[in-house]
Amino acid sequence: MCSMASNKDDRTFVTALARGLAVLRCFDRPRIELTTAEIARRTGLSQPTVWRLCYTLIESGYLVRAPAGAGLRIGAPALTLGYAAARGLDAPALALPYMQRILDRTGGSTTLSVRQGSEMVAVEQLNGDFVVRDQPIGWRAPLDTVSAGLAVLAALPATARETAIAAIDNPDAARRERHLARVDTAVRDFARDGTVRLGQILDGRYTAVAVPLFEKDTEPKQQWALTCGALTSSWTSKDLDRAAEVLIETRALLVPAFAALAE
Incomplete structure (x- = not known):
């Protein structure tokens, strides 16, 4: 719709x-x-x-x-x-005004990231009421450890998702099982309401919600995601729901544009 x-x-x-x-x-x-x-x-x-x-x-x-x-x-x-x-825009330039709008409406830090292999890489970021240390533009994280990566995995076709998960270097068996369960939860959450939420970041101090910026069950060459997050202590469940709502609205606007840029 x-x-x-x-x-x-x-x-x-x-x-x-x-x-x-x-x-x-x-x-x-x-x-x-x-x-x-x-x-x-x-x-x-x-x-x-x-x-x-x-x-x-x-x-x-x-x-x-x-x-x-x-x-x-x-x-x-x-x-x-x-x-x-x-004309003349790349994905970050296209997304930046919408990221500012998300920040203005939620107060949460907003990040645009793209998948590179088994990792997500942050390419644009607007900080809200807090700054996460050691995570400047260019930070990398495995797909199954951040909400943006989980959003990408949740939107991929099942076979592509399985291939992506298999490529993640995670030698610890117990940790791997926990992360597989996290991916399963992300898939269910995305199918239910179009967002992926993660509240166990940085020892539980940071909560984030993310959306993929491509159509579900597709596998574009560039797989982007948009994240909005804040300190767990400063965000209520209502704040998180509001951030999810704003991200869903923004995704509806950006997905067709990102697809057009990729052509």
């Missing part, structure tokens, strides 16, 4: 505009042509509302009627905006 941003308490928030943008977000590479009925299902909006929004977008050029059939496609102005946004 194409999520629609909303803030009922913000009087400057324009709901109609948000709905129109939600319609545009429904179009991606697997779904380049959609009917208004399909858009209504994906946005959760009523059919009459979707038709009025689509009519306005058609008249403005942001949607066009497909050459054959009853479908709609993205129009030239929307494609121009996408090209302007992506």
